[in-house]
Amino acid sequence: MKLNGMQQNIVTAVVTAGILGVLAWAGGVFSAGSDALNEAQIEAVIKKVMVTDAGSTYAATLSEINLTLASMDSTLDAILEDIDDLENAVGALAAE
Numbered sequence: 595m596k597l598n599g600m601q602q603n604i605v606t607a608v609v610t611a612g613i614l615g616v617l618a619w620a621g622g623v624f625s626a627g628s629d630a631l632n633e634a635q636i637e638a639v640i641k642k643v644m645v646t647d648a649g650s651t652y653a654a655t656l657s658e659i660n661l662t663l664a665s666m667d668s669t670l671d672a673i674l675e676d677i678d679d680l681e682n683a684v685g686a687l688a689a690e
Contacts, residue, residue: 644652 641651646652646655650658
């Protein structure tokens with residue numbers, strides 16, 4: 595049976611995909627990929643890699659930064675209130 599150009603391309607693609615699939619299976623590509631998706635392994639990698647130079651986790655560091663920012667925000671509010679009070683005092687002195 596004689597195949598035209600399009601049919602030859604399809605047969606070549608199917609044979610190539612089959613050969614590459616067998617080689618990947620033989621090389622353990624598929625099992626390595628599924629092993630890497632193991633939840634415990636992912637958590638272990640995250641715990642190992644996601645640590646700052648100081649030894650704390652990034653989550654703990656972000657939480658600490660969040661608390662620091664909240665404290666700074668409160669301090670800025672207090673400073674702004676003090677500035678308003680000073681402006682009022684200066685205005686009262688200037689009016690006398």
